[in-house]
Amino acid sequence: MIHNGDDIGITEAMADIPETQTVLILHAAKQPYETAEGYQVPEIQDEHEVLVKTEHIGLNPIDWKAPDFNFAIPCLPYISGRELVGRVVRRRPSSHSRLRDGDRVLVISTDYRDLRKAAYQQYVVTADFNAARIPASVSPRAAATLGVAFVAAVLSLGVCMGVDFSGVPGAPPGPDLLTLLRGVAVDPESLPRDIRDECLAGIRDRERAVAGDWVVVWGGSSTSANIAVQLARLAGLRVVTVVDKLRHGLRLSNHSVLRPDLLVDSHDPSRAVDIIRANVGKNLRFALDTSGRESAGWLLRALRPEQDAAGAPPSPPETPRTTSPTLKHLIGLTGLPKEQAPDGVAYHTVPIKVFHEVPAVGEALVAWLEKLLESGLITPPELLGVEQGFDGINRGLDRMRRGEIRGGRMVVSLDPAGEGARAEVTRDASVPPALVDSPMAGGGGGGVEEPQQSESSVASSPEFTSQKLADTGSRRGSATLWQGGPAVSSVPRSVPDGQLASEGEVAQGSPRRGSLWQPKPEGIAVETSLS
CATH class of the missing domain: 3.40.50.720 (NAD(P)-binding Rossmann-like Domain)
Incomplete structure (x- = not known):
């Protein structure tokens, strides 16, 4: 049975929940995320919800593609982030949740319209049926790469x-x-x-x-x-x-x-x-x-x-079927x-969306994930990079823009004890380093290769799928075959569908400096959609 809330220091952390917090805000499309102070800590609203203090954030490709291409942004300003690992610090006294104060959990935020559940903030609300407890045998940073996938x-x-x-x-x-x-x-x-x-x-x-x-x-x-x-x-x-x-x-x-x-x-x-x-x-x-x-x-x-x-001879008529x-x-x-x-x-x-809309489904998935992690029958994706602090999110997303993170995932740690996290970058010991980490993998110029929409973007926002992203990019490789064995009120907390940004609209920004768009004083202007 998984229960990991008896670590030293948990009681102090739970007793000291501030009224405001630090968050990472997107103010406009084609701009970098910016750190902001003084935003209220989100409140739990029912017996299924718990408050989690964020420790590690898993970065998803949609986190940079959404602002760069102006899609899957339901409102502005916006808080992003689809998955994180943290500690449960608050729940309703009457709650019958399997989660307990102090449990370390993987929070999977597919309900991206509810900004209380976004990962880019110090405290996050989640439904208990969308959070999986992490066994002591699994690295919290590695677990932060796993949820939406x-x-x-x-x-x-x-x-x-x-x-x-x-x-x-x-x-x-x-x-x-x-x-x-x-x-x-x-x-x-x-x-x-x-x-x-x-x-x-x-x-x-x-x-x-x-x-x-x-x-x-x-x-x-x-x-x-x-x-x-x-x-x-x-x-x-x-x-x-x-x-x-x-x-x-x-x-x-x-x-x-x-x-x-x-x-x-x-x-x-x-x-x-x-x-x-x-x-x-x-x-x-x-x-x-x-x-x-x-x-x-x-x-x-x-x-x-x-x-x-091509050239196949016509097949003889099939025997009539009694079933379709x-x-x-x-x-x-x-x-x-x-x-x-x-x-x-x-x-x-x-x-x-059935994961967060139907509690029975969400509960079934996270309960099974807990068992798979505890039994070692599922392995988190390889951890290819770790950054520190909210500022590290933009650095990590830049690495993803440049195509440096392939075949694995990137994590940002907010845990003050995580300064040595870079030593935790993982690979299967029997597998050579991925070619993506070698100089030849970057295509020479470090530009964005294969800007196709990732699976995680659809997982968190299926109705905002940008086919243009998915359909572009070049492929390269050999042609061989291998066979083998087996401020308090400035950020909305829930966003109605009517406020969703149009996928066909693209926000205009000034030219790039490095890899981040710089804001224009007049705000966002609408221009022709991407071709």
């Missing part, structure tokens, strides 16, 4: 593909999300309309993925792909990973946790599709894209090779093909 991966596999995690051999019982969502425990009317169909009718029971089924994951170096591969292997699925082998091939092919059954280079997408067809063929029913609309289109071709094979044919399923974390889903293929968008 875990939610996206579990929902992709468990809802869109129908994987039942409740009876995985050798693993603690996990959720059977389809049974949960379609059973008496969840009122269908409680599901938001934009995700209701996906949750209730996205996949038929007889089409659910089971052990031995193949799944292709395109963009296998991303954090959500990392966790999805781990969970797919845990459930007995066979995994094809499509990735830039120049950067990540050796690392993944030797990785004790992430090594797929088939590793395919993404440098030549057409060739990648041919390799998938030749090795998996008609046995492929599931594909998960974490890169963007273009790569999702290539996955669509891989799912229906009989329709695209089994569909193939394409899940897009950052976008789906522009064309309508063809016959025999179903498109899926991951219903991220």
Whole structure:
């Protein structure tokens, strides 16, 4: 049983909660975040909520892409941040939560409209069903990289593909999300309309993925792909990973946790599709894209090779079926093909908001995450860099802008005891350093390569997906194949939908100095949307 609230100093920290705090504010698009003092500490509003003192913040690509490209910003000024690790310092006396004062927890903030829950502040409110306790065996900084990616991966596999995690051999019982969502425990009317169909009718029971089924994951170096591969292997699925082998091939092919059954280079997408067809063929029913609309289109071709094979002779008529044919399923974390889903293929968008909108789902996910961490059956992404203090957030985001953080994650520590955190930067000891850390990885100029929208941005704001980000960028790598084994009132606390910024509007800023946009005195002007 996880309980870690008996450390020295916890009582003093809980007894000294100030009325105001330091936060990191975004005042306008195309500007850096700025530190601000004197903002009120958010208040808990019901028995499910707890107050957490922030220790470590996980940085997500959307944290720099949102201000740079002016999307997923529901209001200004805005507090960002999707995941953090900290200590529970306050809860309602009448609360029956499994969380206790002093527990160290991973807070997963997919409810990005409620600024009380944003990570870029000293104190954060979270629902107890959106926070997972961290066992002593797991580094708090490493845990801060895990949250949104875990939610996206579990929902992709468990809802869109129908994987039942409740009876995985050798693993603690996990959720059977389809049974949960379609059973008496969840009122269908409680599901938001934009995700209701996906949750209730996205996949038929007889089409659910089971052990031995193949799944292709395109963009296998991303954090959500990392966790999805781990969970797919845990459930007995066979995994094809499509990735830039120049950067990540050796690392993944030797990785004790992430090594797929088939590793395919993404440098030549057409060739990648041919390799998938030749090795998996008609046995492929599931594909998960974490890169963007273009790569999702290539996955669509891989799912229906009989329709695209050049020069293939016509097939004889099939024997009449007594039941409808089994569909193939394409899940897009950052976008789906522009064309309508063809016959025999179903498109899926991951219903991220079910995590915070349906307590039973959120509770099932975080409870299972606690067990997986305690048993060592899930490994956090590699920690590639640690910065200190709120000022370190801008430094860390700059490194991400320059493309320096690939195949792992970046964390900022607010813990005064964390000055030696750089020594905690992690890698699998059996894996050579990723090519991204070598001089040749930066493309020479340190510019932003592959400015595609990350999986975490969709995980935290699916309705703000910017296809333009996902569809741009260049790919590079070899064309080889590896096969192997397994102020108090100035920041709104809750934002109504009507105040959301338009995705098509782009805020105008002055030219860059270094990598940060500088503010213009006249504020934000609207210009033509990005092409």
